[in-house]
Amino acid sequence: MNKSQLLAAIITALESIHQNAKAAAKRAHDTATDDENIAENKYDTLALEAAYLAQGQSVRVAQCAADVQNFKQLDSAINCSKVTVGALVSIIDEQGNQKTLFMGPSAGGLKVTLNGQEVVVITPSSPIGKELNQRQVGDEVSLTLGGKPIVYEVLALS
Known part of the structure; x- marks a missing residue:
C-alpha cells in the first residue's frame, strides 16, 4: 500500500470531518443566539443549553483542525523499522x-x-x-x- 496515498486519504477524511464540525458549530451558535430562544422565565434553559452545545462544538472544530495539521506534518517517505507515529x-x-x-x-x-x-x-x-x-x-x-x-x-x- 502506498503510504502517501494513504496519508492523502486520511487528510481528506479529516478535512471532511472538520467541515462537518464547522457546520454543526455554526448551527449551534445560530440556535444559541436566535431571538426566539430568549428565556421567557427562569426555567426556560433552551438558550443556555444551546450556548453550551455551541461551546462544545467550537472545541470540536479546534480539535479537528489540529488533527488535520498533525497529519499534514507527517512525512510519508519515512520507512519505519519499528512501530512509531507514521508507521x-x-x-x-x-x-x-x-x-x-x-x-x-x-x-x-x-x-x-x-x-x-x-x-x-x-x-x-x-x-x-x-x-x-x-x-x-x-x-x-x-x-x-x-x-x-x-x-x-x-x-x-x-
Missing part, C-alpha cells in the same frame, strides 16, 4: 485475521479505505498503540478485548 502496520491474529493499522499522532479510530483495503488509525495512547509501540516485524503483542485475550503478530511495517 503503517499489518498485524495478524491467531485465527489468521489480518488488519492494517496506521499509527497516527491523533484521530484514533478513524477508518479509511484505500484500494479496497480498510486501514484503521491508531494512536500511541490507545491500548493497541501502547502494545505495538516500538515493536518490529515478527514481534507478538497480547491484548484483552472484551475480556478475551488476543495475540497479534506484526507481519509488515513501512
Whole structure:
C-alpha cells in the first residue's frame, strides 16, 4: 500500500470531518443566539443549553483542525523499522485475521479505505498503540478485548 496515498486519504477524511464540525458549530451558535430562544422565565434553559452545545462544538472544530495539521506534518517517505507515529502496520491474529493499522499522532479510530483495503488509525495512547509501540516485524503483542485475550503478530511495517 502506498503510504502517501494513504496519508492523502486520511487528510481528506479529516478535512471532511472538520467541515462537518464547522457546520454543526455554526448551527449551534445560530440556535444559541436566535431571538426566539430568549428565556421567557427562569426555567426556560433552551438558550443556555444551546450556548453550551455551541461551546462544545467550537472545541470540536479546534480539535479537528489540529488533527488535520498533525497529519499534514507527517512525512510519508519515512520507512519505519519499528512501530512509531507514521508507521503503517499489518498485524495478524491467531485465527489468521489480518488488519492494517496506521499509527497516527491523533484521530484514533478513524477508518479509511484505500484500494479496497480498510486501514484503521491508531494512536500511541490507545491500548493497541501502547502494545505495538516500538515493536518490529515478527514481534507478538497480547491484548484483552472484551475480556478475551488476543495475540497479534506484526507481519509488515513501512
